[in-house]
Amino acid sequence: MAKVTDLNVNGKKMTVDVDATASLLSVLRNDLHLTGSKYGCGEGQCGACTVLLEGQPVRSCITQVARAAGKQITTIEGLERDGNLHPLQDAFIKADAMQCAYCTSGMIMAAAGLLKKTARPSRDEIIEGMNGNICRCGTYQRIIEAIQIASGQTTTKEAAR
């Protein structure tokens, strides 16, 4: 069986020894111990496993690792810069856009992909772009608000609410 031996994750070259058909999610979680990306459904339906591949959000649970080899993979663990949180991470805290937070890393990665494409998305564009990332706790309004904060379109309104 074909193997994958090198991956480029969060700007670092990582050595692995995995079947080419293994899911990117299982390699990230079980071989590289990057457990921020979550298993939610294994069928690409919930978005908890979202990572960026060359800046584009993908469902890592249905992405074979061979497809990611040689490309820039960014996970939730790779968003911080020099010890500072990414603006989306900051905004999710400010807006309290999480309850159980199991969907949060996938939400943030999907949002990061969205903001790369559209720097200041409208509310409808946020809903369209994030459609497919499921929050079973139902925190959607705050997730939208967090993305608006991160894209500089609003500040947190909680105090006024």
Added chain:
Amino acid sequence: MIDKQDIINEIELDRFELFEKPHYSFAFDRRDFIKGFGLGIVFIVPVTRALAQQRGESGRGGFNQSLPNDVSAWIHIAEDGGITVFTGKVEVGQNTRTTLTQSVADELHVPLGSVHLVMGDTDVVPFDMGTFGSRSTPTMAPQLRKAAAAAREMLIAMAADQMKVAPADLRIVDARFVNHDKSKILTLAEVAKGRKLVKVIPEDIAITQPKDWTIAGTSVTKVDAKAFVTGAHNYTTDIQREGMLFGKVVRPSAFNATLVSADTKAAEAMPGVKVVTDGNFIGVAAPDQQIATRAANAIVTNWKAPAQPSNAELFEGLRKTPVGEGGGGIRPQGSVPTGMAAADKKLEQSYTVAYIAHAPLEPRAAVAEWNGDKLTVWTGTQRPFGVRGELAEAFHVPQEKVRVLVPDTGSGYGGKHTGECATEAARLAKATGKPVKLVWTREEEFTWAYFRPAGVIDVKSGVKNDGTITAWEFHNYNSGSAGLQIKYDIPNNEIRFHESNSPLRQGSYRGLAATANHFARESHIDELANAVNLDALEFRLKNTKDERLRGVLTAAANKFGWGKTKSAANHGFGISCGFEKGGYVATCVEISLESPTSKEDPKNKRVRIVRVVEAFDCGAVVNPMQLKNQ
């Protein structure tokens, strides 16, 4: 046995609140145990009884312990002044870690950040029945406040002694002990010096009242949010152990199926794979998840499954399959036949609710590890002590030999009360001698987790033309008894819950049966209002004198502008109200029916919710932001 006539308004009841029957037993099974406790299931556990059990009355695994009354069991102050609080409650997304932290910080007069909660680790936290039934805020917050208040008084006495001032001269401000003219100041660390706080919490100790709250009552974001936005937090699914294997269970062909035969040869031939068969349990453990899945798929099984009702037969089946003496209700009032005779209009209607899955985004998961005869299990459960009891039973070890730890969990919604995943992982770990991680797939979640009970509710009622409801007969079959109570003044009523034999596994679900009972009751109230041509709000207000219910109805209606716009074709308004667990709620909704998009069935209109206004009177709010989030 509980006297059903005792189940009256002030007692909250729900048989599904606590238990779903453990799914299967191993060969060295729990038969002896089950014999000792009848069916081994408590059918109706009113909170008063449950609390009595928590206080020491014996009962099923995890119920036979009392709450410690020593400060040190709940609170520890480290040498650096860091405050650790111990609670058996668990964090499953309701953000109780945050709100309980607020309550303790508030009571101790220390900054929020200096308090850390250890939750749901059965080796170190005081016994707790579980995190369910909306009990954490009304029961655990005051419990921790009492411990904190006792600790505060003790620390003030210690500080006064050290500073040679009268205790009454001291206040705690931001974790510092300060005398009246601020000439003497000591820090928490300087006073506590890492010593154990040994003091009995006085039964009648005063706790800070909501009007004097400073940290509680404010909108605080999730206390450890950073760990979640960076992916650093370890859920159960993220736990790694040295030499850990991955498990996979071979599921039966149907609910209640028994294993006739299994061919495991192909799986056993796979390198590193261990197959474990025990009664109806077949599972595998392997060095990685892919191999485990491949091995499980390679096992050929033959199951014998009992016949099951179809969807079409389900609800009639629930009506016709009562279980023993199970059930309950509210004490009947007056006579329904008399009330019906006095009515101008009579209505009969049935309402059904489906089985639904909890579908927590983090599936059921466990990591189990044996060290000799000591079992340690990390698992996302709402009942760590209950799961500890299940594991002790399943493996015939004393409860002290089992440690259950609950990492903050990816939601539960009432679905994670039982320990089957923990038991399965522990069975595989026992057979392999290595730690085993088992994570249910989404498919297993939807097929093997217990469901919110399906139910059918039959309502019969009578109303006078002036809008006075004269009779009300309400029978809930199987869905549950939460939210059965009515706040309408109906002189003749009979309200019953009947337990049925469910063809599927069922158990707790967020909101329990309150959803179904409110849906049926409020739908029927609307139908009655319609029958006598009264406005839905006016009809409700006419039939209730309950001030708090009237309060939320009026508040929601005023804010919404109820009655200002009339319903039209494809555009309508609705109002409903309810009472449950001490809280009152009323909701107004505006909806419109819109044409389907080109991709959808042209016969089906789309329902669009235009706006919702909800009034909620729940008492003192510990964290407004988290309440809104809920």
